[in-house]
Amino acid sequence: xxxxxQRTMDHRRQWRxxxxxxxxxxxxxxxxxxxxxxxxxxxxxxxxxxAGVAEWTALLTIYTSxxxxxxxxxxxxEQTAEGAWMVPLLSAMxxxxxxxxxxLCMLRFSQTGLITVLWERVSPVAGMVVALxxxxxxxxxxxxxxxEFTETVVTTVLPSTPAAVVTILFLxxxxxxxxxxxxxxxxxxxxxxxxxLGGLALLLIxxxxxxxxxxxxPVMGKGxxxxxxxxxxxxxxxxxxxxxxxxxPSVRNQKHVLRIGLVSSLLTGAIISVVLIVIIxxxxxxxTGKIPFPMYQLARLIYVGRFVQRLESLFVxxxxxxxxxxxxxxxxxxxxxxxxxxxxxxYRPLVVPFGLILFVVSFLPPDVTxxxxxxxxxxxxxxxxxxxxxxxxxxxxxxxVDWLRExxxxxxxxxxxxxxxxxxxALA
Amino acid sequence: MSIVQFVVVMIVPVCVGxxxxxxxxxxxxxxxxxxxxxxxxxxVLSGGGAFVYFLFKLLI
Numbered sequence: 001x002x003x004x005x006q007r008t009m010d011h012r013r014q015w016r017x018x019x020x021x022x023x024x025x026x027x028x029x030x031x032x033x034x035x036x037x038x039x040x041x042x043x044x045x046x047x048x049x050x051a052g053v054a055e056w057t058a059l060l061t062i063y064t065s066x067x068x069x070x071x072x073x074x075x076x077x078e079q080t081a082e083g084a085w086m087v088p089l090l091s092a093m094x095x096x097x098x099x100x101x102x103x104l105c106m107l108r109f110s111q112t113g114l115i116t117v118l119w120e121r122v123s124p125v126a127g128m129v130v131a132l133x134x135x136x137x138x139x140x141x142x143x144x145x146x147x148e149f150t151e152t153v154v155t156t157v158l159p160s161t162p163a164a165v166v167t168i169l170f171l172x173x174x175x176x177x178x179x180x181x182x183x184x185x186x187x188x189x190x191x192x193x194x195x196x197l198g199g200l201a202l203l204l205i206x207x208x209x210x211x212x213x214x215x216x217x218p219v220m221g222k223g224x225x226x227x228x229x230x231x232x233x234x235x236x237x238x239x240x241x242x243x244x245x246x247x248x249p250s251v252r253n254q255k256h257v258l259r260i261g262l263v264s265s266l267l268t269g270a271i272i273s274v275v276l277i278v279i280i281x282x283x284x285x286x287x288t289g290k291i292p293f294p295m296y297q298l299a300r301l302i303y304v305g306r307f308v309q310r311l312e313s314l315f316v317x318x319x320x321x322x323x324x325x326x327x328x329x330x331x332x333x334x335x336x337x338x339x340x341x342x343x344x345x346x347y348r349p350l351v352v353p354f355g356l357i358l359f360v361v362s363f364l365p366p367d368v369t370x371x372x373x374x375x376x377x378x379x380x381x382x383x384x385x386x387x388x389x390x391x392x393x394x395x396x397x398x399x400x401v402d403w404l405r406e407x408x409x410x411x412x413x414x415x416x417x418x419x420x421x422x423x424x425x426a427l428a
Numbered sequence: 429m430s431i432v433q434f435v436v437v438m439i440v441p442v443c444v445g446x447x448x449x450x451x452x453x454x455x456x457x458x459x460x461x462x463x464x465x466x467x468x469x470x471x472v473l474s475g476g477g478a479f480v481y482f483l484f485k486l487l488i
Contacts, residue, residue, distance in 0.1 A: 338466065338470070339463075339466075341466065342462050342463045342465065342466025342467070343460065343462050343463055344455060344460065344463040344466060344467070345460070345463070349447070349448070349451040350448075350451075350470060352444060352447065353444050353447070353448045353470050353471075353473075353474035353475070354470075354474070356440065356441065356444050356474050356475075356478045357473060357474050357477065357478070359478070360477060360478050360481045363481075364481075
């Protein structure tokens with residue numbers, strides 16, 4: 001017994017030495033920086049891995065574009081009539097501009113995420129508030145999306161299956177997907193992006209026999225005012241400014257962060273705009289505003305000869321894959337931001353509890369009409385505060401506070417030295 | 429509502445609650461008190477919230 005205990009202790013000591021050695025070699029190879037994705041290696045940050053430009057772009061594009069499978073087209077058509085196709089383009093341009101400004105601010109803090117910057121340079125409370133606001137937003141959004149997708153599946157392809165069963169099946173896949181972390185999620189997204197783009201192109205081309213360009217006029221629909229207002233509120237679905245400002249250290253090549261944000265935002269705007277053109281040109285605005293899930297109806301219209309018809313069952317797989325990616329990233333972001341808010345070293349143990357909360361929150365609204373009202377009246381109307389205003393305001397505050405502190409230090413050389421390696425680099 | 433139905437439905441929130449509680453306790457014992465508080469809050473929200481929700485669903 002004593003021998004086995006001694007062997008275990010020796011084994012543990014050896015393992016600790018090996019771990020310490022590998023960490024030192026990692027620090028040497030990265031020029032003194034640890035491999036943490038966020039922060040400056042103070043040991044309290046979460047290791048998230050890294051992903052490339054194409055992978056990040058695919059993930060963010062799929063996340064935002066998935067809304068076209070839900071009630072988004074009918075909501076926008078109701079708000080702006082024939083001019084609906086301009087709304088996503090305008091929203092994408094606003095989102096890209098906001099992201100550009102945030103990135104300009106973040107240049108001052110090289111290779112550090114927004115929450116770390118707020119935590120270290122402004123106040124821990126500021127970092128915690130931003131992280132918790134983001135976690136709450138993604139939790140509510142993912143829960144509503146989960147319920148909408150569940151109702152879509154139940155009302156269209158599985159009418160006899162209880163909604164809870166569909167949600168549980170979704171949840172199991174989503175939790176497994178979120179558990180894989182950002183590297184796994186981005187790789188799945190880049191693999192599926194080709195299939196999704198091809199499927200979406202087919203879905204838009206095959207029902208073109210019903211397309212009537214005259215249904216798109218008058219081009220401006222209800223006018224410039226409603227289009228601009230709808231574009232401003234609908235920026236809540238564009239998450240790159242918020243997500244990339246927090247997770248920018250997870251991008252493998254830091255020079256390409258701006259490119260990811262701009263390309264994913266504009267690509268999403270273009271995809272949704274094309275989809276809206278086809279939907280409005282096929283159904284007309286009056287009908288589009290009344291259909292809960294226009295993409296499903298579009299798939300049902302496909303009739304190319306006697307043998308190529310009723311292809312909606314094929315496209316359900318496409319929607320399910322897109323839904324899993326969207327809900328997976330939403331769940332992952334919720335767990336990650338909550339862990340960051342409370343300085344937890346891990347986020348994975350939070351995935352299952354948040355999965356359970358998602359299930360409960362998604363079933364709190366009594367019916368799908370309430371879910372769609374909540375999406376349109378609450379999340380869409382006020383969501384931009386989290387996705388656009390919060391990162392912009394936080395980045396500006398961080399820059400101003402950092403500038404004031406630096407100015408104070410210049411006037412008072414005897415004050416405390418700056419903290420963090422990035423600060424040292426900047427001052428050097 | 430039978431006792432079997434009650435046990436089957438309640439087993440998930442209880443298990444998740446225990447799991448989240450153990451994670452919180454581990455964080456607290458590591459000296460990460462802020463993380464521990466966050467973990468305990470998560471335990472109440474997930475395990476407790478789901479327990480109450482399922483209980484109401486079963487009773488009403």
